[in-house]
Amino acid sequence: MMLARVADSLYWLGRYMERAEHLARLSSVMLNATLDQTDAGAQAVWIALSAVGKTEIGAVAPFEAARSLVLDRADPNSVVSSLARARENARQVRDQITTETWERLNLLYLKVTDERAGREFADGADNFLHDMISDVHLFKGAADATMSHGESWRFMMVGMYLERAQLVSSLLEVCFAEGPGREINDHIALVSLLRMACALEPYLRVYTAEIEPRHILEFLVFDEDFPRSIRFVTSRIEEHLAVLARHTEANGRTGPERLAGRLKARLQFADLDELQAQGASALLTTVVNECSRIHEAIYETFVAYPLEMRLPA
Numbered sequence: 001m002m003l004a005r006v007a008d009s010l011y012w013l014g015r016y017m018e019r020a021e022h023l024a025r026l027s028s029v030m031l032n033a034t035l036d037q038t039d040a041g042a043q044a045v046w047i048a049l050s051a052v053g054k055t056e057i058g059a060v061a062p063f064e065a066a067r068s069l070v071l072d073r074a075d076p077n078s079v080v081s082s083l084a085r086a087r088e089n090a091r092q093v094r095d096q097i098t099t100e101t102w103e104r105l106n107l108l109y110l111k112v113t114d115e116r117a118g119r120e121f122a123d124g125a126d127n128f129l130h131d132m133i134s135d136v137h138l139f140k141g142a143a144d145a146t147m148s149h150g151e152s153w154r155f156m157m158v159g160m161y162l163e164r165a166q167l168v169s170s171l172l173e174v175c176f177a178e179g180p181g182r183e184i185n186d187h188i189a190l191v192s193l194l195r196m197a198c199a200l201e202p203y204l205r206v207y208t209a210e211i212e213p214r215h216i217l218e219f220l221v222f223d224e225d226f227p228r229s230i231r232f233v234t235s236r237i238e239e240h241l242a243v244l245a246r247h248t249e250a251n252g253r254t255g256p257e258r259l260a261g262r263l264k265a266r267l268q269f270a271d272l273d274e275l276q277a278q279g280a281s282a283l284l285t286t287v288v289n290e291c292s293r294i295h296e297a298i299y300e301t302f303v304a305y306p307l308e309m310r311l312p313a
Contacts, residue, residue: 002151002152002155004302004303004304005092005303006092006093006096006152007151007155007302007303008302008303009089009090009092009093010089010093010096010097010152010155010156010159011155011156011158011159011298011302011303012085012086012089012159013086013089013090013093013097013156013159014155014156014157014158014159014160014161014163015159015160015162015163016082016083016085016086016089017082017083017086017105017136017139017140017160018159018160018161018163018164018167019077019082019163019167020079020082020083020086020132020136021133021136021137022163022164022167023052023069023070023077023078023079023082024070024079024129024132024133024136025129025133025195025196025198026048026051026052026069026196027048027066027069027070027079027125027129028066028125028126028129028130028133029044029048029192029195029196030044030045030048030049030062030065030066030192031062031063031066031125031126031129032126032192032195033045033188033189033192034062034063036188038188039186040186040187040188040189040192041188043184043186043189043192044188044189044192044193045062045065047171047174047175047184047189047192047193047196048196049065050174051167051170051171051174051196052069052077052170063125066125067118067121067122067125070112070121070129070132071112071117071118071121079112079132080112080113080117083105083108083109083112083113084109084113086105086109087105087106087109090102090105093152096152097143097147097152098142098143098146098147100142100145100146101139101142101143101146101147103142104135104138104139104142105139107135108132108135108136108139111131111132111135112132140160143156151244151247154240154243154244155244155302157236157240158237158240158241158244158298161233161234161236161237161240162237162291162294162295164228164233165230165233165234165237165287165291166287166288166291166292168197168220168228168229168230168233169230169284169287169288169291170284170288171193171196171197172217172220172221172230172280172284173280173281173284173285173288175193175213176213176217176280176281176284177279177280177281177284184213185213187211190211190212190213190216191211193216194211194216197220197228198228199219199220199226199228202219202223202226203215203216203219206219206223207219214272214276217272217275217280218272221267221272221275221283222267222270222271222272230267230287231264231267231268234260234263234264234267234287235264235268237260237263237264237294238257238260238261238263238264241255241256241257241260241294241298242257242260242261244257244302245257245301248301248302255297255301256294256297256298256301259290259293259294259297260294262290263287263290263291263294266286267287270283
């Protein structure tokens with residue numbers, strides 16, 4: 001079993017990289033949607049900012065909102081802050097990741113923190129964000145292709161997938177939670193939602209050009225093959241935690257792999273009719289809350305466990 005601080009750093013490395021990619025994509029889609037000077041464009045802005053908890057949506061222009069999401073160093077959840085924290089965690093476990101993985105992250109960090117980053121964003125935000133997302137993909141590809149798929153890689157994957165599950169659930173909750181004025185039916189707004197989840201092309205291969213809220217919800221929650229659906233993500237969380245749990249002893253506690261297994265089963269045996277009958281909010285809120293419980297269980301099991309649990313008898 002690896003050191004607790006090493007597991008912690010790798011876990012948060014995965015979470016911060018996933019958060020950076022998600023915020024960059026939300027910003028990119030939001031800015032593209034504002035080119036359409038209609039209610040659909042405004043609705044896409046509302047979806048993006050609400051998904052990250054920005055409540056005072058009308059108080060700032062979309063461009064400035066996107067710039068803040070990406071480059072505001074005072075915001076602990078901005079892209080630049082997430083990349084800075086990811087790099088610091090990677091630096092602390094430099095011996096656990098490959099040179100190729102470190103180089104991709106370091107180059108991206110240096111680009112985003114460069115004094116010219118603000119000017120480059122202003123001159124061409126779309127290209128800037130596109131390149132940033134591509135660089136995150138290169139980091140993930142390098143990690144997958146060059147790191148041994150052992151404990152280090154699995155802790156990073158658990159962090160990445162757990163973050164993704166919460167982010168996608170929060171995004172869907174904004175669009176499909178019950179409440180006045182919450183229903184999203186405009187075609188352009190629905191396309192923007194799919195783009196925010198990096199799901200437009202995979203969705204069209206399943207449903208062709210029939211872009212309907214019901215089908216979007218079904219695809220992003222229940223599709224077992226799309227790597228950003230909640231069902232796919234929770235299956236991967238359970239898979240990685242089940243392997244990691246072999247190196248620990250539960251000692252009467254509910255391990256994170258059991259919590260992940262319950263969540264996986266809930267999504268595996270649920271269906272769209274049940275989801276619509278009970279309301280999307282109930283399931284999406286459950287996913288977010290269960291992911292928080294899994295996070296706490298990961299800390300209790302792998303990071304903040306009592307010392308006597310790891311000492312020889």
